Amino acid sequence: MxxxxxxxxxxxxxxxxxxxxxxxxxxLRNIIDAGYKGGLYxxxxxxxxxxxxxxxxxxxxxxxxxxxxxxVVPSRFVPSVIADCGVKGVKAxxxxxxxxxxxxxxxxxxxxxxxxxxxxxxxxxIGPNCQGVNSTTSGLCATWPLVKVKGPISVxxxxxxxxxxxxxxxxxDGIGVSKLVALGNKCDVDEIExxxxxxxxxxxxxxxxxIEGTRDGRKFIETAKRITKQKPVxxxxxxxxxxxxxxxxxxxxxxxGLDRVFDAAFKRAGIIRASxxxxxxxxxxxxxxxxxxxxANVLIITSSGGSGILATDACEELGLNVVDLPVxxxxxxxxxxxxxxxxxxxxxxxxxxxxxxxxxxxxTILPSDTVNSAIVIIGDPMPGITEVVEKHLxxxxxxxxxxxxxxxxxxxxxxxxxxxxxxxxxxxxxxxxALASLFKYANVSRA
Amino acid sequence: MxxxxxxxxxxxxxxxxxxxxxxxxxxLRNIIDAGYKGGLYxxxxxxxxxxxxxxxxxxxxxxxxxxxxxxVVPSRFVPSVIADCGVKGVKAxxxxxxxxxxxxxxxxxxxxxxxxxxxxxxxxxIGPNCQGVNSTTSGLCATWPLVKVKGPISVxxxxxxxxxxxxxxxxxDGIGVSKLVALGNKCDVDEIExxxxxxxxxxxxxxxxxIEGTRDGRKFIETAKRITKQKPVxxxxxxxxxxxxxxxxxxxxxxxGLDRVFDAAFKRAGIIRASxxxxxxxxxxxxxxxxxxxxANVLIITSSGGSGILATDACEELGLNVVDLPVxxxxxxxxxxxxxxxxxxxxxxxxxxxxxxxxxxxxTILPSDTVNSAIVIIGDPMPGITEVVEKHLxxxxxxxxxxxxxxxxxxxxxxxxxxxxxxxxxxxxxxxxALASLFKYANVSRA
Numbered sequence: 001m002x003x004x005x006x007x008x009x010x011x012x013x014x015x016x017x018x019x020x021x022x023x024x025x026x027x028l029r030n031i032i033d034a035g036y037k038g039g040l041y042x043x044x045x046x047x048x049x050x051x052x053x054x055x056x057x058x059x060x061x062x063x064x065x066x067x068x069x070x071x072v073v074p075s076r077f078v079p080s081v082i083a084d085c086g087v088k089g090v091k092a093x094x095x096x097x098x099x100x101x102x103x104x105x106x107x108x109x110x111x112x113x114x115x116x117x118x119x120x121x122x123x124x125x126i127g128p129n130c131q132g133v134n135s136t137t138s139g140l141c142a143t144w145p146l147v148k149v150k151g152p153i154s155v156x157x158x159x160x161x162x163x164x165x166x167x168x169x170x171x172x173d174g175i176g177v178s179k180l181v182a183l184g185n186k187c188d189v190d191e192i193e194x195x196x197x198x199x200x201x202x203x204x205x206x207x208x209x210x211i212e213g214t215r216d217g218r219k220f221i222e223t224a225k226r227i228t229k230q231k232p233v234x235x236x237x238x239x240x241x242x243x244x245x246x247x248x249x250x251x252x253x254x255x256x257g258l259d260r261v262f263d264a265a266f267k268r269a270g271i272i273r274a275s276x277x278x279x280x281x282x283x284x285x286x287x288x289x290x291x292x293x294x295x296a297n298v299l300i301i302t303s304s305g306g307s308g309i310l311a312t313d314a315c316e317e318l319g320l321n322v323v324d325l326p327v328x329x330x331x332x333x334x335x336x337x338x339x340x341x342x343x344x345x346x347x348x349x350x351x352x353x354x355x356x357x358x359x360x361x362x363x364t365i366l367p368s369d370t371v372n373s374a375i376v377i378i379g380d381p382m383p384g385i386t387e388v389v390e391k392h393l394x395x396x397x398x399x400x401x402x403x404x405x406x407x408x409x410x411x412x413x414x415x416x417x418x419x420x421x422x423x424x425x426x427x428x429x430x431x432x433x434a435l436a437s438l439f440k441y442a443n444v445s446r447a
Numbered sequence: 448m449x450x451x452x453x454x455x456x457x458x459x460x461x462x463x464x465x466x467x468x469x470x471x472x473x474x475l476r477n478i479i480d481a482g483y484k485g486g487l488y489x490x491x492x493x494x495x496x497x498x499x500x501x502x503x504x505x506x507x508x509x510x511x512x513x514x515x516x517x518x519v520v521p522s523r524f525v526p527s528v529i530a531d532c533g534v535k536g537v538k539a540x541x542x543x544x545x546x547x548x549x550x551x552x553x554x555x556x557x558x559x560x561x562x563x564x565x566x567x568x569x570x571x572x573i574g575p576n577c578q579g580v581n582s583t584t585s586g587l588c589a590t591w592p593l594v595k596v597k598g599p600i601s602v603x604x605x606x607x608x609x610x611x612x613x614x615x616x617x618x619x620d621g622i623g624v625s626k627l628v629a630l631g632n633k634c635d636v637d638e639i640e641x642x643x644x645x646x647x648x649x650x651x652x653x654x655x656x657x658i659e660g661t662r663d664g665r666k667f668i669e670t671a672k673r674i675t676k677q678k679p680v681x682x683x684x685x686x687x688x689x690x691x692x693x694x695x696x697x698x699x700x701x702x703x704g705l706d707r708v709f710d711a712a713f714k715r716a717g718i719i720r721a722s723x724x725x726x727x728x729x730x731x732x733x734x735x736x737x738x739x740x741x742x743a744n745v746l747i748i749t750s751s752g753g754s755g756i757l758a759t760d761a762c763e764e765l766g767l768n769v770v771d772l773p774v775x776x777x778x779x780x781x782x783x784x785x786x787x788x789x790x791x792x793x794x795x796x797x798x799x800x801x802x803x804x805x806x807x808x809x810x811t812i813l814p815s816d817t818v819n820s821a822i823v824i825i826g827d828p829m830p831g832i833t834e835v836v837e838k839h840l841x842x843x844x845x846x847x848x849x850x851x852x853x854x855x856x857x858x859x860x861x862x863x864x865x866x867x868x869x870x871x872x873x874x875x876x877x878x879x880x881a882l883a884s885l886f887k888y889a890n891v892s893r894a
Contacts, residue, residue, distance in 0.1 A: 098798055103787050131798075145828075145854025159753020160798075161826030164852030165874070210753060238756035241763035250789050251752035276876035277757065277851070305698035306606020306657060309685035310724065316688035340550050342697050351545055351578075351607075379608030380591075404724070405611030407592025427612070429723035 002189070002197045004092035005126060006135040006179055008067035009038055011142070012059045012090065014081050015072035015097075016042030016050045023096060024072045025050070026144050027132065031070075034134075034141035034148050039064050059088045068092045069123075070132065070142045075099030078128065079113040086121020093118070094142055095128035101185050102129050115187050130184025131160025134167060136177055137203055143182065151176020151421075152205035152288040156194040158183050158251075162210040162236070166281050174418030175285050178203045192220050199227035206288040207231060208280055212238040212248035221269045228270030232287045232441045235271045236280040237262055270444035272437050282430055283437035289423035290398040292442035293372035297323040298435060300346035301361050303353030304379030307404065307428045308346030311375050314432035320439060322346065326370050336360050355384035362392040362399075373438070375431050377402045381409030386416045393422070398438050400424075402431035449636070449644040451539035452573060453582040453626055455514030456485055458589070459506045459537065461528050462519035462544075463489030463497045470543060470591075471519045472497070474579065477593045478517075482586035486511050506535045515539045516570075517579065517589045522546030525575065526560040533568020540565070541589055542574035548632050549576050562634050577631025578607025581614060583624055584650055590629065598623020598868075599652035599735040603641040605630050605698075609657040609683070613728050621865030622732050625650045639667050646674035653735040654678060655727055659685045659695035668716045675717030679734045679888045682718045683727040684709055717891035719884050729877055730884035736870035737845040739889035740819035744770040745882060747793035748808050750800030751826030754851065754875050755793030758822050761879035767886060769793065773817050783807050802831035809839040809846075820885070822878050824849045828856030833863045840869070845885050847871075849878035 011031065017024035028042055028051055041064075042050040045057040056062050059069055059081070069090050071081055075097050085093055100111040111128065118125050126133060132143030136150040143160070147167035153175065157163035160182035170177050178201070181194055191211055198204045207227065214220040224233055239248035240259045266273050272287075274280035298320045302308035312322045322345050325333075333343045337357060342348035347365075349357050358376060365371055374392075376399055378385055389401050401417060401424040403410050417424040425431035458478065464471035475489055475498055488511075489497040492504040503509050506516055506528070516537050518528055522544050532540055547558040558575065565572050573580060579590030583597040590607070594614035600622065604610035607629035617624045626648070628641055638658055645651045654674065661667040671680055686695035687706045713720050719734075721727035745767045749755035759769045769792050772780075780790045784804060789795035794812075796804050805823060812818055821839075823846055825832055836848050848864060848871040850857050864871040872878035 098787055102797075145852070145856070147854070157753065159751055159756075159826075161751030161852040162753045162757075164826070164854075168852060168854050168857075212753070212756060236757075238753050238760065240760040243763050243769045244756050244760035247752075247756045247759050247769075247791070247793050250791060251756060251795065276761070276874060277754075278874050278876060304606055304608030305694075306604065306609045306659070306685050307724075309606075309659060309691050309694045309698060310609075310683075312694050313685065313687040313691035314723070316690050322690045322694075340545055344694070344697060346694050348698065350549075379611070405592070405608040405615060407594070407611075407615050409592070410615070427723060427725050429725060 004067040005133055007138045010064055010066035012041045012043055012062060012066050012069045014043040014069055016044050018047055018050050027070060027142055030141040030144055030146045033146055035139035059084050059090060066090050071095045072097055075110050079117050082114050082117040082123055083121060085123045090123060092124045094126045094133050096130060096132050098129040100128045111187055125188035127184040131182035134180040147171045149176035153177045153208060153284045154179040154198045154204040155208035156181040156183055156191050157210035158212050159210050162277055165277055169281050174421060175288060192223050195223050195227055205231060206284050207233045208284045209235045212251060221265045224269035224271050228444055233271050234274055234280055234283045235266060236274045272440050279433060282434045285423045286434035286438050287441060289421055290438060291396055293398050293439055295372040296321040296439055297370060297372045299365055299371045299374045301358060302346055302377035303349050304377055305348045307377045307379055308348055311377060311428035311432055312346050314429045318432055318436035320436055323370055329365055329368060332364055355382055355388050359388045366392055366395055366397055373398045373435055375400045375402060375435060377428060379405045381406045386413060389422055390420060400431045400435050402428055451514040452580055454585045457511055457513035459488045459490055459509060459513050459516045461490040461516055463491050465494055465497050473591050474517060474589055477588040477591055480593055481588035481595050506531050506537060513537050518542045519544055522557050526564050529561050529564040529570055530568060532570045537570060539571045541580050542572060543577060543579050545576040547575045558634055572635035574631040578629035581627040594618045596623035600624045600655060600731045601626040601645045601651040602655040603628040603630055603638050604657035605659050606657050609724055612724055616728050621868060622735060639670050642670050642674055652678060653731050654680045655731045656682045659698060668712045671716040671718050675891055680718050681721055681727055681730045682713060683721045719887050726880060729881045732870045733881035733885050734888060736868055737885060738843055740845050740886055742819040743768040743886055744817060744819045746812055746818045746821045748805060749793055749824035750796050751824055752795045754824045754826055755795055758824060758875035758879050759793050761876045765879055765883035767883055770817055776812055776815060779811055802829055802835050806835045813839055813842055813844055820845045820882055822847045822849060822882060824875060826852045828853050833860060836869055837867060847878045847882050849875055
């Protein structure tokens with residue numbers, strides 16, 4: 001029943017506009033630019049066409065099948081638009097317009113009426129008062145900004161901006177997204193139903209949620225508990241502090257409970273909790289691109305002594321174990337590496353580092369049972385390092401490349417890694433955090 | 448006496464090479480590309496010229512004044528090069544070559560000999576085994592990668608990569624740097640002397656240090672205590688955890704003590720402590736670009752409800768106060784803002800946000816004594832917002848713009864802010880962290 005939101009046969013944009021800058025224009029253009037292949041029908045009684053597409057005066061007039069309506073007209077018109085959708089057989093509506101419950105009693109009345117009409121008409125609703133939906137699979141970018149790169153991450157969010165930020169970052173990093181949903185007022189579809197749907201969805205490998213509260217805490221946790229057995233769920237919760245909770249209540253009228261109650265429940269449900277958008281994104285990226293480590297033991301290889309130490313601190317603080325190297329491996333490496341290399345963990349290749357040396361170290365240590373994962377820090381331009389990382393990722397253990405201090409050459413190498421869907425990071429602490437999220441989920445999936 | 452490192456009359460590059468990729472080539476090229484205006488003399492007995500510059504066989508042969516030698520020849524040659532420097536009257540040498548104390552007893556002997564020669568010859572040394580020095584003021588990029596944007600941040604670091612990363616980020620953000628120093632083995636000049644020098648240096652407004660330990664803890668803390676009264680000092684210390692400390696000992700033979708001892712001493716000295724390179728950079732950036740807040744009270748304005756809540760959580764957790772708005776200001780804003788705006792702190796302009804509305808809110812609230820600073824979150828493309836932020840920065844209170852979820856339009860606006868030296872951030876948590884560092888230093892400078 002949720003399929004019509006993400007892979008609809010025919011889409012109507014109600015309130016499509018000829019005027020650039022208006023939502024009704026930008027959203028229609030993003031759907032076109034994202035490459036949606038189905039029938040696309042702007043609804044605007046005052047224009048004959050918008051962006052080269054013939055306009056209709058109502059969804060009822062569209063001659064072909066329409067599964068989804070994307071609605072941007074003022075709130076007072078929305079209940080009747082929903083009724084029209086019912087007549088036409090439209091099964092799903094994304095209501096982007098604001099002016100509902102969030103604005104007070106009058107808006108709440110309109111929201112109630114629209115839900116009554118939706119129930120009668122059998123139309124499912126995402127929103128109202130939301131930033132829309134992006135389904136890269138079907139090229140349906142019914143939101144903004146335009147994000148097109150297909151990938152394994154799906155996110156549902158009570159904040160349109162949080163989900164937009166993650167979409168933008170995932171696009172820049174070449175990781176991409178599958179489905180992005182801004183929940184808005186959640187008058188019908190909520191995070192629990194989407195969690196359930198993303199759990200079943202084969203294209204979604206990692207689920208991200210930004211929530212400020214949930215209508216049914218028990219059901220949320222029970223659903224999450226079931227889903228996290230199959231795929232990772234990363235949750236960022238707004239409203240950790242007293243003032244944050246009050247602000248959340250203003251924002252989405254959420255029943256935001258005490259943070260430590262959420263924290264305990266999240267742990268029980270196997271949820272990976274993030275404390276910032278950056279951390280949420282970093283975790284989703286790692287979980288979508290990398291295998292899980294079989295244990296806490298991490299090998300750190302670096303060309304930068306300082307960065308290796310900072311990564312060691314971060315790993316140890318996050319519950320990872322920067323394990324001592326077995327004696328025989330140390331002896332072996334002494335034969336293979338230049339004398340200036342510091343053979344311990346973190347293993348410092350020093351300024352002598354080359355891709356061949358990284359390759360040599362990874363070949364020697366990574367197959368050992370002592371080590372479950374590697375952080376590979378590259379502090380200088382290092383031609384060929386992408387290929388080395390790619391090769392050793394084939395061994396089945398997670399490798400986190402961290403690149404910094406390399407100027408333009410680094411940017412180019414980072415883009416190269418992005419083009420090969422390698423999850424690379426820009427600082428030792430962020431790389432360590434990402435690895436820690438893999439380790440946390442490894443424990444969940446084994447439990 | 449340190450001036451010759453940063454603003455030398457004449458520079459010799461000992462070990463200059465014709466071969467791209469070699470350090471002796473890259474460093475000479477970076478000095479040329481950074482625009483150094485003084486005499487530049489490659490030393491290479493085997494080539495008549497390198498990169499269009501006439502070569503000499505020894506520094507002694509250079510016919511003009513040379514204050515600084517940048518040395519990249521193998522370690523065994525370095526003591527005699529230093530002796531030659533003494534003969535020529537060269538006052539400072541940056542020794543980039545490795546192969547000294549860090550490699551064992553034989554290297555330690557060479558290092559001792561080079562220091563003996565340096566003392567006899569009256570040559571000051573940065574390094575050996577270091578990534579060099581960048582002084583944007585004199586266009587002297589005797590390091591890599593090439594970083595040219597002039598700015599108010601100076602950094603000394605026991606890790607070349609840490610200082611290179613900060614240089615790259617500061618260049619990308621338009622903030623720029625003044626002096627970057629990779630300390631290496633610190634056989635002569637150390638972080639204490641540089642802290643002292645940066646403290647006196649008019650071009651340095653903010654000092655960043657990455658250290659793993661210090662030879663004279665008491666002197667370091669006493670020096671810092673004096674300097675932090677005049678300008679902020681941000682310190683990142685490698686070796687917080689037991690394993691990090693052991694790794695630091697391998698890296699720079701540092702006497703890294705217990706972390707909580709450092710932590711207490713840093714606090715006493717008024718040092719802003721960072722826990723990651725990102726945090727160190729974010730703090731330096733804010734401290735270099737923004738005025739200090741007179742108190743903890745912060746106003747959060749946002750177009751994104753969720754981001755406002757996340758910023759509220761982050762601020763409150765960091766000791767800032769997301770203060771309640773005075774009743775009269777609230778009443779005033781009710782007249783000025785559309786009804787859907789949520790008038791509280793965080794103040795949510797919702798999807799209706801425009802630059803004019805941000806301007807209106809900042810004009811109404813920022814002059815009030817209730818508020819000491821503002822975080823301005825922009826969750827959508829917002830034409831004109833740079834000008835609004837710039838205008839209100841004129842009021843003397845710090846304003847932290849945070850931009851996310853805006854796609855290409857956001858990147859353009861971010862670049863515009865960078866071109867005007869406005870310190871903008873890409874996530875609520877990083878913006879809040881940056882503001883917290885301003886607040887911490889405000890307390891230090893008032894103490």
